[in-house]
Amino acid sequence: MRRHRCHRAIRSESDTGSETDAETMKCISCKEEYGSRDAGTCKECYEEASETEQELKREIEHLKAKVAFLRFWSPLDHAQRGPSMAGPFFPDVVLVPSDDGSPGFPPVPVPANKAVLVNRSPVFKAMLENEMEESRSGTIKVSDVSYDALRAFVNYLYTAEACLDEQMACDLLVLAEKYHVKHLKGYCEKFLVSKLNWDNSIMSYAFAHQYNAKLVLDAALCVIIDNMYRLTKREEYIELLEKDPKLVVEIFEAFLSKQVNTAAPKDCSMKS
């Protein structure tokens, strides 16, 4: 049973024995003294928490090793060799960016393995397992995509990694949505949310709506509502109103709903 620290502290004021250490309450972590208002945990709980932290770190190391084992080497090196597909990559299918290719130049195919594609995407699975044209020909045409985006897409299916900027994140999100690659879609969404600001919020909102990106949609809506009073002056607003007035209505509905739910709205009030 633990003794009340306060009693011990008072006793130690008069005593000059071995218990003088009881006068101080020192944080094990930062080594500073602290009062009861700043009390965190007892030693036992601190030690338990430290053990938990160590366990979590071991779990992370374990998972990182598993990821390193499971990920493939990037097929980019192989893809860069061009359509000859020679080499150690053993591809049995190519993806062709059907709307790419400069005039006079045929589009460059991206080689891949059927086994990887069907494993990562239910759309490729249905396509390749059901003896469709793609399976017979070993060629999958992918429309409305640049070679770079398609290559990055295939690379992600092998490595779960992608080098993103905003354009690439949008391109990959579109492909992820089309081929139902949830993990990649989440990855792109998180990136786009991290890049959200007032300037790109309306475009992001419309884009997220089109490609069913709930995370981006909600975050963009928040930014828009927080800047509601200057919304209608934006060029993108006028374009959106022209193109898809229902989407604009959804913004106003969300704004209204927030006002109802918030007793005292802060910076969300519209100029009257």
Next chain:
Amino acid sequence: MRRHRCHRAIRSESDTGSETDAETMKCISCKEEYGSRDAGTCKECYEEASETEQELKREIEHLKAKVAFLRFWSPLDHAQRGPSMAGPFFPDVVLVPSDDGSPGFPPVPVPANKAVLVNRSPVFKAMLENEMEESRSGTIKVSDVSYDALRAFVNYLYTAEACLDEQMACDLLVLAEKYHVKHLKGYCEKFLVSKLNWDNSIMSYAFAHQYNAKLVLDAALCVIIDNMYRLTKREEYIELLEKDPKLVVEIFEAFLSKQVNTAAPKDCSMKS
């Protein structure tokens, strides 16, 4: 700047103001009161540690999702379909357990994908990339292995998972060593170390030595040295002495080294 808790506590003994809460030092985590000898951390450090824990947990979730994305479906289902290799697995190579197969029955091949094999094992990589017999024929003969172990081995290359008992852990460790699959070898070693006891320590020691399993070797040696006084009576000891006396010498050398390094050996002393 934090005030010394002791001073505040003494003042509050005489005061009956708002600072009576200063009389107690309560652990945020277990809610119990504690004294200075049981002091863990201040509030600030506790909160930092909690944040760190949350971050680590998020990292774990992130890595688990990555593992789930990168791992393949188990090819076992496909393997169970037998050597016809029909279906959606798109295999381009088979592994044949060359020493398996009951008399009169041919060994059952395990289908796989070259791309997966070369990615997980530098030995398969060299074998399949260099136009060796295996690459041309699409058949890799694997000697001294049961169908079940070979199937579990191939399954691990796809999923980073295996269902182990001691026999299977040994079988897979042998294959992991042969084909340089470090991740699997570590996995089996950890399992075998967890199962180590006095009864299996000598066998484990010899096995670990043969297959270069340092983790198991060191752990088995520890168990043996801790029971040194009863070592020479064991049947396995006599067998090992017959088969590989150098290995027995290594045990004695390790024992000697421990005695030199330990001022007062506990239960490691040999009966004279």
